Amino acid sequence: MVHFVGAGPGAVDLITVRGLSFLKNADVLIYAGSLVSAEFADFLKKDALVYNSAKMTLEEVEEVILMAEAEKKTTVRLHTGDPSLYGAIAEQIAFLKEKNIPYDVTPGVTAAFAAASEMGMEYTLPGISQTLILTRTAGRTPVPPEESVENLARTHSSMAIYLSVNRCRELKQKLLAGGYSEDTPAAIAFRVSWPDQKIIRTTVGKLDSCQENEGIVKTALVIVGDALSQSDFDRSCLYDPDFTTEYRK
Known part of the structure; x- marks a missing residue:
């Protein structure tokens, strides 16, 4: 299994609860070291393997994933911000689909x-x-x-x-x-x-x-x-006393 996880913009405590849970249980971490803090590795199990993808090609990342899958290990692919935005995950997901490797994506704060x-x-x-x-x-x-x-x-x-x-x-x-x-x-x-x-x-x-x-x-x-x-804007209708909603007349 491969979990794509959004690490958020930088601060370690801005990762989501779900993303942190995957990270704590990962056997292999591949993280974007040029933009993601190395401190995230502190949450890993002691025997987890860590790879910095800033120094790797796509093919080298794929090789690590295949190795992990062969050994029935779980991989977390940790991306900066949100993986869906300039995260280059489409090409990685295409590879996983081709190899029938299950995956999921956890959003992050961009x-x-x-x-x-x-x-x-x-x-x-x-x-x-x-x-x-x-x-x-x-x-x-x-x-x-x-x-x-x-x-x-x-x-x-x-x-x-x-x-x-x-x-x-x-x-x-x-x-x-x-x-x-x-x-x-x-x-x-x-x-x-x-x-x-x-x-x-x-x-x-x-x-x-x-x-x-x-x-x-x-x-x-x-x-x-x-x-x-943040000036000269209109009041929101949502909380206007003259505005009817499903919950307030």
Whole structure:
């Protein structure tokens, strides 16, 4: 059995209860060492085997899984954040299906939600934004043309932009081309929930200068949208005394 588990954004105590249970009972751990804390190995059984996938190819990961299966061992594949978002699990699941190896997936807290928690913000403010877009700019991994930042920016939704902080100058131009103003609130969230986390509040027009001044080139999220200001929003209907629900007249 292989359990894909979302480790969360960094802090060890942000893993889910289910994910922690799988981890404690694992015989083999394959974790994304470039982004996942090595402290998670402290929860393992003493005789568990540990592999850092940051130094491995897909084929090497598959070899470890096959070895574990041959010995009737349980494997936890520990991914950063939530496995379904930029986690490269589809190719691993395709391999497991081909080999008839059972698996399941346990969700995790992604950086966009950890950053919102740290800033005490809500992405979906009534009258401001009711949509959150999770995306990235094109790099070595391409992005479909219809999903370009310029196109997505035209919605003026809240946006959480992954894997792009090292291209803030390009990102700024694309956001402006899509219709965000230079004064639109923005933030750079670096290593959210880690001991050295840093959240820099800025604007779209100053994104590139802030990134350069801070020297942040990886493991950071760019957040854009008027929801960041947490002001001038409408009251939610859910708790309005004049609003009828299934539970309240």
